[in-house]
Amino acid sequence: MDNQPFHSRLAKLRNHMNNEEIDLLIITSPVNIFYFTGFYSNPHERIMALVIDAERKDEYLFVPLLDFDTAKNASFIQNIVTISDSEDPYQVFASTVSKDASMIGVEKRELSLFQYEQLVSKFPKSNWTDLESFITSLRINKTPDEITKIRSAIHMIEEVMEAGRKVAKVGITELDLLAELEYHMRKIGSDGPSFDPIVLTGKRASLPHGTPGRVAIENNDFLLIDMGVRTEGYCSDITRTFLVGEGTKEQEKIYNIVLEANQKAIEAVQVGESLGKIDIAAREWIKNSGYGDYFNNRVGHGMGMEVHEAPSVHELNTDLVAPGMVFTIEPGIYIPEIGGVRIEDNVYVNENGEVEVLTRYPRELIRI
Numbered sequence: 001m002d003n004q005p006f007h008s009r010l011a012k013l014r015n016h017m018n019n020e021e022i023d024l025l026i027i028t029s030p031v032n033i034f035y036f037t038g039f040y041s042n043p044h045e046r047i048m049a050l051v052i053d054a055e056r057k058d059e060y061l062f063v064p065l066l067d068f069d070t071a072k073n074a075s076f077i078q079n080i081v082t083i084s085d086s087e088d089p090y091q092v093f094a095s096t097v098s099k100d101a102s103m104i105g106v107e108k109r110e111l112s113l114f115q116y117e118q119l120v121s122k123f124p125k126s127n128w129t130d131l132e133s134f135i136t137s138l139r140i141n142k143t144p145d146e147i148t149k150i151r152s153a154i155h156m157i158e159e160v161m162e163a164g165r166k167v168a169k170v171g172i173t174e175l176d177l178l179a180e181l182e183y184h185m186r187k188i189g190s191d192g193p194s195f196d197p198i199v200l201t202g203k204r205a206s207l208p209h210g211t212p213g214r215v216a217i218e219n220n221d222f223l224l225i226d227m228g229v230r231t232e233g234y235c236s237d238i239t240r241t242f243l244v245g246e247g248t249k250e251q252e253k254i255y256n257i258v259l260e261a262n263q264k265a266i267e268a269v270q271v272g273e274s275l276g277k278i279d280i281a282a283r284e285w286i287k288n289s290g291y292g293d294y295f296n297n298r299v300g301h302g303m304g305m306e307v308h309e310a311p312s313v314h315e316l317n318t319d320l321v322a323p324g325m326v327f328t329i330e331p332g333i334y335i336p337e338i339g340g341v342r343i344e345d346n347v348y349v350n351e352n353g354e355v356e357v358l359t360r361y362p363r364e365l366i367r368i
Helices: 004-020 030-037 065-074 089-096 113-122 132-139 144-167 174-187 202-206 249-267 276-288
Strands: 024-027 049-053 058-064 079-083 103-106 127-130 198-201 222-227 238-243 300-302 309-313 326-329 332-335 339-342 345-349 355-357
Touching: 004 030, 004 049, 004 103, 004 132, 024 030, 030 049, 030 132, 049 089, 058 065, 058 089, 065 079, 079 089, 089 113, 103 113, 132 309, 144 174, 144 222, 144 238, 144 345, 174 198, 174 222, 198 202, 202 222, 202 332, 202 339, 222 339, 238 249, 238 339, 249 276, 249 326, 249 332, 249 339, 249 345, 309 326
Parallel strands: 024 103, 058 079, 103 127
Antiparallel strands: 024 049, 049 058, 198 222, 222 238, 300 309, 300 326, 326 345, 332 339, 345 355
16 A cells, blocks of 8 residues: 555644644544544544654554554554553553643544543643644545545446436335445445435435335336445445436426536536535525525535535535535435435546536436
8 A cells, every 4th residue: 555645644744733832643533543544443432543742753543452453454653552442541542652742632523522531631731722624624635546536436336326227116115226226335346335325215305314214116206316435435425316207397397407506506616716606506596496495405515535524515605615625516406295306416626726527427317
């Protein structure tokens, strides 16, 4: 594995520590640990941490004892400290790193109150600062290598989407179709779904984040499929809405309004303009088409190592579009009496400021 990206990210982290006079840095998010080291594991109720000690000029990877071999093989970090289930992990921290840190950096939203209290008890004289915004500023700017991995995840989920389209038919239930999709995700070599897939039909398609059930597809139903896969640590997220049978003129009208809103949002992606303008472009089109009350979610979200990450593409976000960003464009119309339509694509703002639509699955209305 090429460790250069991880060395580069750690160098930026150390530079930030120096600029902000942070003596000790503790990262506990499994995804952020992976971002900086190449090692990923879900510790469940256990704690896991990447710790950088400025005084000792060294970094430590604290992992559950059962993860030692995996961490050693996956990461270039030399100082891997194991924690058994019978040990106090916070005491292990305190016994390993410098005791007199004046300023400690942590991920504020990642730490539970319990974890924070335990750390404070071990480092009672320290001050604390939040690292979230700095780490986000790094992760939001995707490298070409990251884009390659995201493209791979997108290509995989589009193959799954096409397999689902071929299986979907009148009489099959949402759960049965979901099982086929999840089987195909594994069959093509992905690490599995990047989130719990959504398969909804008929009026239930009006539930933006509904849960698939034992409801059978019927003729003239909408069929909404929202899913993604994870591969090499990166995610995809795509939604397509199909029409079972001929459907009605109103269903076709709703679909085309969402399709146009999707396109207008993509066209609104411009470097130096606010992220909010992207949402507004889709929202105004749907509102002016008479369905404003039925579009009740933001138009998109960032995507990368997590399926939901920065930036948040909502109408009040004044942050500016910048090269390196990857996010979804997913306007929708959800009418309880009829059903719902969502069309979701993944876009990338490349290093030249050009907008690339990474998804290639057809957006035009497909009847099955």
